[in-house]
Amino acid sequence: MPIKTEPFYLNIGPQHPSTHGVFRLRVALDGEVVVGVEPIIGYLHRGIEKLAETRTYTQTIPFTDRLDYLSSMTNNLAYCLAVEKLGGLKVPERAEYIRVIFSEIMRISSHMMAVGFFLNDLGAMMTPVLYMWREREKIMDMFEMVCGQRLLYNYMRIGGVSQNLPDDFMPAVKKFLAEMPKYIDEYDQLLAQNEILLARSKGVGILSKDTAIGIGASGPVLRASGVKWDIRKMDPYSIYERFDFEVPTGDTGDCYDRYWVRMLEIRQSVRILEQAIAQIPEKGAVCADVPQFFRPPRGEAYGYLEGPKGNIGFYIVSDGSIAPYRLHIYPPTLINITALSDMVIGWKVADLIIIFGSIDVVLGEIDR
Amino acid sequence: MKFERYGIGIAKGMALTFRHLFRxxxxxxxxxxxxxxxxRIRGNELVWFPEKCTGCATCAKSCPQGNIVISTHRGEGSKFEVDIFEIDSGRCIFCGLCVESCPYDALAMGLSYECAKYRRGDLILSKEKLAVSANHQPSAYYRPQFEDKLxxxxxxxxxxxxxxxxxxxxxxxxxxxxxxx
Known part of the structure; x- marks a missing residue:
């Protein structure tokens, strides 16, 4: 005689056990197997899109820091690209190189957090994170040297960057780049062949190529599924067409591939940085002449770039005044998290945590 | 999942961990x-130079939080005297846009970063608390002239x-x- 059963609903969060932010997952369970998952978001909503409507174009830049707070520089840059497209501004050569240098350092830093906390979710409590934070501290020292803070940089400006590089910066970044490949080898020695990592993540949470394209995923989540799509290559913004680098892709789209693609991207970022450091002009302006109350012409513009988490875009509608009429933010992790239910159904609760960790979400960006 | 040589990865990782014992x-x-x-640190306070300030309120206009209160009256000649100049450091996001916009270099970011207080009222920085003094020095954020002293x-x-x-x-x-x- 069949026994009547019904799913058991479990709330994970609002304070998620592995705290990627204030996030709630309503999971339907059959025993220990996940049969349904519903992400409930909005706990960190601050209304940044609405705040921008009552602020000038420059005043919105500090708020873009607070979207994806682990990659503030690329958020700043995406917003500035959109405003520059709207106003038809030209950025000085040296500022373009500084922007590329900081985007790539930011990508290294963000991927380290992503990989570290993915392993933290997996049960490697804090050890890999601390290996990666050793280098992240050095990166944050360099950010502090240039723009005065360690998390919320507010460095990019419309038409360039806020300040020139200090004299100590170039020797520091050269030393960092010389050491970095050695450290990446160290992470690989610690993790790449680790049996526990392989057993827990190989073949777990597969996101197929078609689903990844179908939901509009971007960044390492898309590339791990085997799609060779990187805006730096496909639609080069800033000066990315001048650099020689590869777009690493995965084969199956499981959690291990998402981890491995990030590690390969760190190596490619180091490659781009080496070229940018060699090519950067010694002298020159770092910001175009833009008034404090910048009034772009009426119209609309969409600025987007390949951030560490994926395609981040800013859509701005201008009515010719000092404030945007409407600002819309296209957040990569909100789009990527829609793939969660495709990935987790059929897996156990323990796998749910690592699949969620492998997407690399930042709730500041999802809720905005 | 099957492993041909189980334990190699863990042994490699442990070798690395062991090496870190001696660094x-x-x-x-x-x-x-x-x-x-x-x-260039943007510390949790601001430094104000009263003799340079003309009371033009450009800093207040550039603040994304609308956090700077400034009120002036006409003094001798064409000079304006500042009556109130207050910044609530509890609402300030320390973005530094006020410092960047000041045309007379009268405002700078501070150096301190340990500014916890017991009362919210203590977070409001008045004219006296903001004014530059021996133990309230500016940082070089957007003010390269102070860089050598630090x-x-x-x-x-x-x-x-x-x-x-x-x-x-x-x-x-x-x-x-x-x-x-």
Whole structure:
């Protein structure tokens, strides 16, 4: 005689056990197997899109820091690209190189957090994170040297960057780049062949190529599924067409591939940085002449770039005044998290945590 | 999942961990020891130069939070005198846009970053608290003229031989923590 059963609903969060932010997952369970998952978001909503409507174009830049707070520089840059497209501004050569240098350092830093906390979710409590934070501290020292803070940089400006590089910066970044490949080898020695990592993540949470394209995923989540799509290559913004680098892709789209693609991207970022450091002009302006109350012409513009988490875009509608009429933010992790239910159904609760960790979400960006 | 040679990966990882037993420390004991911050640090306070300020309120216009209160009256000749100049550091996001916009270099970011207070009212920085003094000095954020006066930032990138700060294990007896501050 069949026994009547019904799913058991479990709330994970609002304070998620592995705290990627204030996030709630309503999971339907059959025993220990996940049969349904519903992400409930909005706990960190601050209304940044609405705040921008009552602020000038420059005043919105500090708020873009607070979207994806682990990659503030690329958020700043995406917003500035959109405003520059709207106003038809030209950025000085040296500022373009500084922007590329900081985007790539930011990508290294963000991927380290992503990989570290993915392993933290997996049960490697804090050890890999601390290996990666050793280098992240050095990166944050360099950010502090240039723009005065360690998390919320507010460095990019419309038409360039806020300040020139200090004299100590170039020797520091050269030393960092010389050491970095050695450290990446160290992470690989610690993790790449680790049996526990392989057993827990190989073949777990597969996101197929078609689903990844179908939901509009971007960044390492898309590339791990085997799609060779990187805006730096496909639609080069800033000066990315001048650099020689590869777009690493995965084969199956499981959690291990998402981890491995990030590690390969760190190596490619180091490659781009080496070229940018060699090519950067010694002298020159770092910001175009833009008034404090910048009034772009009426119209609309969409600025987007390949951030560490994926395609981040800013859509701005201008009515010719000092404030945007409407600002819309296209957040990569909100789009990527829609793939969660495709990935987790059929897996156990323990796998749910690592699949969620492998997407690399930042709730500041999802809720905005 | 099947493994041909189980244990190699873990052995490699443990070899790395073992090697780290013999390296020098990479952290400091924070409240007892401090690293030197960047010269351009945007600390949790602002520094105001009363003699340079003309009361033009450009800083108040550029503030994304609308956080700067400034009120003036006409003094002798064409000079304006500042009656009220207040910044609520509890609402300030320390973005530094006010410092960038000041046309007379009358405002600068401060150096301090340990500004916890017991009351919200204490967070409001009045004219007297903002004014520059011997122990309230500006940082070089957007003010390169102050850069030479400030000590060099200690980067974790460099070890002691290369000019970095000395990192050592601080014995428990030398730590002040827990002694009842």
């Amino acid at each position: 020098s420390p990479i952290t400091i004991q924070y409240p007892d020891e401090k690293l030197v911050t960047s010269r 000590p060099k930032q200690s980067l974790l990138l460099y070890n002691q031989a290369e000019g970095g700060q000395k990192l050592k294990f601080l014995p428990l007896s030398k730590r002040k923590r827990g002694s009842g501050a």
